[in-house]
Amino acid sequence: MAAPVPAVGPGTDPKNAAPGVTTPPKRRGTELVMLGFAVLITLAAQTIVDITITGSPSPEIATFGLWFSGIWVAAHLVVRKVAPYADPLLLPCIAVLTGLGLSMIHRLDIATNALGESVSSREDAPTQLLWATVGLVVFVGVLLVVRDHRALARLAYTIGLVGLVLLAVPAVLPSALSEVNGAKIWIRVAGFSIQPGEFAKICLVIFFAAYLVDKRDVLALASRRVLGLEVPRARDLGPVLVAWGVSILVLVFERDLGSSLLLFGIFVVMLYVATERVSWLVIGVLLFSAGATLAYRLFGHVRLRVDTWLDPFAYYPDGGGYQVVQSLFGLGTGGLFGAGLGGGRPDQVPVAKSDFIAAAIGEELGLFGLVAVVVLYLVLVERGLRTSLVVRDGFGKLLAAGLAFGIAWQVFVVLGGVTGLLPLTGLTTPFVAYGGSSLVANFGLVALLVRISDAARRPAAPPAPPAPKLGEALTEVVRP
């Protein structure tokens, strides 16, 4: 570790003191305290659920508490060891979100089992806790393997290829191995089903970042002004057209509205971040509109989604509107303060554990609770964007911005779907929703953010000893 630079006021000695260079705090203690708070919130939620529904806390709470705290203590210790300057809020935010999700899933487990309809009463919360543990392993693995995020830039094309393959595999596989509820986005092997798209997303963001760092000057500068907009040259449009084509292909072959929207949005915004040209956003919106219109004309499932979005009650109770309408009823029942954990009936919404978990939270915690969840995402995204501003290398900047925007965009699209603002897409609420792939992939994503934020906040290496005085050095005459 570098010896701490003594805090020198910038006014005193301009030569030695770059402004703002004091010993930067590592803030690991803050992280630990906040993680403790997060665990406390989770345990409170679980206890309240149990007491409200069954009248007494369940005996499993102790095991759960130990396991759940163990995950975060382990994550904290690894961060303390290998990324000591990392942002102190990333882990606590995802801890609260994961914990809230686990509590909600636990609550829905009780509700569905109480109905007694399903013969196989499934407990999804323990499975999700197991997935969180796998997520922790991935988190630790990423932090240990990726010691410097810039190393990823060198592997960018390989990673991008892996991402495309992951994205394409479910489309190529026969439906029996890849289709669940009409969406062909899974790989089902030996009882496990994973959604490779979640991992593909991260791979593609890494590739985009490296590609754009390479090409951003060309994309930003070689352009003509037409109608006050910088219009890029046709050949520079290539990458954005390819991204557009890929996302349309995903839509065609996998019937996955969400992933294609997510990928295209992330790419356009990263292009904008890299070039600072508004024209890319305009081009993106135009291409999106074209793609959306095309999809609406060509595909029945897209048309159904849009129609039920425009008027969900027309398709209720029979038809595609059932989910959205039930979700809206749930949110309405919740009101401002919610029905209290365990007090509502969120199991009335189909697939409440995964796609509609936000509706369940809205019903039981009300507007205040749902907004709290949104603000937690906001803090997470803010830390990501802040990292992007502070980190010194262009690749890190773009990668952090892309990952952070990806979370924000995904939350927006999901919550928009649940609240009726946007058509339903089938994306998952990051960290909260039930689903192994999503949880594990997002743990990996946060590991990358932690890695970049460590690089961003780490003090610059101590200034090299004063270089030989260039200007004033005497010319040395070398005699033969």
Added chain:
Amino acid sequence: MTAEIVLQVFRFGFLLLLWLFIFAAFRVVRADLLGGRAGRVASVPPRAQAGKKKGARGPKNLFVTAGPLSGTRITLGEQAILIGRADDSTLVLTDDFASSRHARLTNRGGQWYVEDLGSTNGTYLDQQRVQGPLLVAQGQPIRIGQTVLELRS
């Protein structure tokens, strides 16, 4: 079943707990913004603020003391000064050793900081190569290629 009052305490207590967490998170964000930390952009040094309140007598002009543009003077305002070969720079250099966007002088609380914008040949303050933002004192030479600049009052 549990008493209604307990359920109500749970209902509002949990929301309170959740928002307390967010409040704590915001405190951390705030401490992060205000505290001294290694960032690329310099925070406003408190000393500089104090100086401004007393009526800062900072440098007023930027002089070019050597190089092709020698003798040029730029009056300093509040805005940053962009130096480079690009046409939209404040000081347009015609120097083969300068990059198109070479360096920037920024005013922060009456003090001027020089920052290298990733130039090829570097910017030097006195003899020190500029890596992050550096405070420029009056009369201290800033060297960009063959051009030397100085802040004067």
